[in-house]
Amino acid sequence: MKNLFSCALAALLFVFFIASCAKKDEITLSQQDNSLSELKITTDSYISSLASSPKIDNNTPQVQGFWDRIRNVLTVIGDLAGGAAGWGIGGPIGAIIGGGAASALMYYEINDGNPIVPKDETVAYAAANPNNPFDYVGYYHYYTMNQIAKPPNDYINTDGTFSTQKFHSFSGNLLQQQGVITYTQFNNLSLSSVENNLLYIKSNLNYSNSSVDVNGFLNTIHTDGRINSGSKDALVSYFNALQSFSRLQSATVQDINNFISYSTTMENTVASSALNSDDKAMVLSTMATARYGVHYWLK
Known part of the structure; x- marks a missing residue:
């Protein structure tokens, strides 16, 4: 399959300043x-719970029987790629619009030019986490996709x-109508920044027809100074799960x-x-988008 170029995780946050007091830094880093250790323990426990479940083997014909679902999960990863990368060009608004553009494009491409099929709105968004202050990023990502x-x-x-x-114009107007963003905020998120966001993903993502090198992509953007350690x-940890x-x-x-x-659980720990x-x-926005995505595409 030709097209998973936007199917990855990206996060284009600039390097953050470390506090000047060395002792305070030491405590903060500790x-x-x-x-992070708590997040890893939660992830290891979740992955262990899947150990006895039958897995798909890419080297056998059986993978074709599960391809529709694999594509849907890869679409979730594509949603996260654009959403996290979009954060770097416009914060939560960039995550919604930039992420929406990447995931809509990936879905359209991976499904051979077939349009997105909208969901029943009574069940499309039923995956909220009120403890995540950036839950709305995931919600409006999929609200925009569905509309x-x-x-x-x-x-x-x-x-x-x-x-x-x-997509940029439609989603911007829709989010203004919903009171999520202002006219000024939308104008500050230029079309060229969204397009460059997609080009960055395309240039730095390694993928095959059934997998995405998420860890490699994260290492690349960390090396580029777009995300901190x-x-x-x-x-x-989250994407391993x-x-x-x-x-x-x-x-x-x-x-x-x-x-x-x-x-x-991961979101509550991060919060x-x-x-x-x-x-x-950034992390909470990305996780919220994944949570809504798994519900939206698979349930």
Whole structure:
């Protein structure tokens, strides 16, 4: 399959300043390490719970029988790629619009040009976590996706190609109507920044037709100074769990609920952790998008 170029995790936050007091830094870093250890323990426990479940083997024909679900999980990863990367160009608003553009494009491409099929709105967004102050980023990411899916011409050019410009305009106007952003905030998130965001993902992502090198991508953007080590380590742990979930032969309602429960636990830990406020905001937005994505695409 030709097209998972936006199917990765990215996070384009700039390097954060470390407090000047060395002793305070030492305490902060120690507390951060404890928080990251707690996240890893939660992830290891979740992955261990999947150990006895049958997995998909990429080297056998059986993978084709699960391809629709694999594509849906990869779409979730694509949603996160754009959402986390979009954060760096416009904070939570960039995560919603920039993330929406990346995930809509990835879905359109991976499904061979077939438009997004909208969901029943009574069940599309039922995965909230009131303890996550950035829960709205995940919610409006999928609210925008679902609304733009209703008239496909709002993100598809007349020649059948995906239009970043149309998606940018539609989603910006929709979010203004919903009172999520102001006119000024939308104007500050330029079309060129969204387009460059997609190009960055395309240039730095390694993928195959059934997997994404999330850890490699995180290492790249960490090396580039677009994400710091605390955020990177938190997201590596989280995406190890998401990729383990993606390899299950079946995704029952209970499997989906278990991942949502895992995500909620991780988010609650991050929200009360020693990570700095910028790290928390980006990581919590990314996790919220994943949680809503698993529910939206798979349930």
